[in-house]
Amino acid sequence: MRSGNGKEPDLTDEAAYESVRALSRRGMLRLSAGAGAALAVPAALPAAATGARAADEGPAIVKPLPPELFIPYGTNAEMRWEAMRGQGLLTPADRFFVRNHVATPRIDARTWRLKLWGTGLHGSPGEERPVRFSYADLLRLPSETITAFIECTGNARGFYTSQQGQQVSGTPWKLGAIGVARWRGVRLSTVLRLAGITREAVDILPRGLDADYVDKGENLGRVRRPLPVAKAMKDVLLAYEMNGAPLPPDHGYPVRLVVPSWTGIASIKWLGDIQVAAEPLYSPWNTRFYRLFGPGYPPEGSPPVTRANVKSAFELPWEASLPAAPQVLRGRSWSGTGRIRHTEISVDGGATWRRARLLDRPDPRGWTRWEFPWRPHSRGPHELLARATDETGASQPFNAPYNTLGYLFGAVVRHPVAVS
Numbered sequence: 001m002r003s004g005n006g007k008e009p010d011l012t013d014e015a016a017y018e019s020v021r022a023l024s025r026r027g028m029l030r031l032s033a034g035a036g037a038a039l040a041v042p043a044a045l046p047a048a049a050t051g052a053r054a055a056d057e058g059p060a061i062v063k064p065l066p067p068e069l070f071i072p073y074g075t076n077a078e079m080r081w082e083a084m085r086g087q088g089l090l091t092p093a094d095r096f097f098v099r100n101h102v103a104t105p106r107i108d109a110r111t112w113r114l115k116l117w118g119t120g121l122h123g124s125p126g127e128e129r130p131v132r133f134s135y136a137d138l139l140r141l142p143s144e145t146i147t148a149f150i151e152c153t154g155n156a157r158g159f160y161t162s163q164q165g166q167q168v169s170g171t172p173w174k175l176g177a178i179g180v181a182r183w184r185g186v187r188l189s190t191v192l193r194l195a196g197i198t199r200e201a202v203d204i205l206p207r208g209l210d211a212d213y214v215d216k217g218e219n220l221g222r223v224r225r226p227l228p229v230a231k232a233m234k235d236v237l238l239a240y241e242m243n244g245a246p247l248p249p250d251h252g253y254p255v256r257l258v259v260p261s262w263t264g265i266a267s268i269k270w271l272g273d274i275q276v277a278a279e280p281l282y283s284p285w286n287t288r289f290y291r292l293f294g295p296g297y298p299p300e301g302s303p304p305v306t307r308a309n310v311k312s313a314f315e316l317p318w319e320a321s322l323p324a325a326p327q328v329l330r331g332r333s334w335s336g337t338g339r340i341r342h343t344e345i346s347v348d349g350g351a352t353w354r355r356a357r358l359l360d361r362p363d364p365r366g367w368t369r370w371e372f373p374w375r376p377h378s379r380g381p382h383e384l385l386a387r388a389t390d391e392t393g394a395s396q397p398f399n400a401p402y403n404t405l406g407y408l409f410g411a412v413v414r415h416p417v418a419v420s
Helices: 014-022 024-032 135-140 158-162 188-195
Strands: 070-073 076-079 113-117 131-134 144-151 178-187 203-208 237-242 256-258 271-277 311-314 320-322 327-334 340-346 367-374 380-390 415-419
Touching: 113 188, 131 135, 131 188, 135 237, 144 256, 178 188, 188 237, 188 271, 311 380, 327 340, 327 380, 340 367
Parallel strands: 113 271, 320 415
Antiparallel strands: 070 076, 113 131, 144 178, 178 237, 203 271, 237 256, 311 327, 327 367, 340 380, 380 415
């Protein structure tokens, strides 16, 4: 779908998002152009149980969480940035951050089924008589591999308090709720077409197989969040591999969504079913959560958060001890709105800035590594700052606009080190 000026709508802007949903009939006509004859639903997709086991049959997080790699927060675990030194472009699965609303479920891929249902499919199959795909069905479909970051919407939340003196709710992440992996799977658009998506479809609602989430005594059901059909048909992956191996349990085994450039809540893990609807869909995860609330926002909050913002991080421990000798500072920058154009470094608390050397060809779906030579001129405490700018001109300010849930902290982070 194109706007009146002939450009693609910016799905970062919720007004454009709502426009895409409301006018998706025309959008589907454009997306389907040149696709050839409609694909048929596989003839005999068997019905079966989801294969999920009870969440209380094991620890909340399955993989080991050694303290040199992670900072644990109950059902969540933050990657320590020093763990990425020398690791190349991808984040190994053993140090990829974990963001769970509840415990990681254990799911048997042999009995797992992906259900698609709703008023946006031909014949409008209901939830009790959906179109089903098995794990083997997905493996037989044409595959695609992408490299993309997944980042928690609350990444860097802790700096609202520690840098800006503002109280927020939620896990007090520093910058480690981010990871880049090579994902392999099936395009969501392929499966939606096989399931019989109609031109009237507006939204999809993917839902995980983790246990119901209870917030302040209220059962909100399983984690689920709508996506506009235009985004779902564009570049979303049903991933079953991570860095060349089957997804680990904590990262969505057997199948998860990967929604490039959008905040992590869109990339639903342990995918169980997808509602496809000819009307807008809603859940607590785009009404109660993942909106911006607080001064300057209406009572119902901002439009739902979609794209990730610009951030940078040093591959250093927090309060690192560094030698008083020439050295090379290394780190990474990323953005959900475009390729990184440049990253600037300040070693004097922001008084002066110099550009770092980018080490990778910038990728709009991944991060860009950089390095910066530094010769400390004095011993004692220092603040190191990194500030990235992407191809759209979006950059990191000195202060992040406040919201009570602490989402999208995108300001320059003051990284303390001690030179001795």
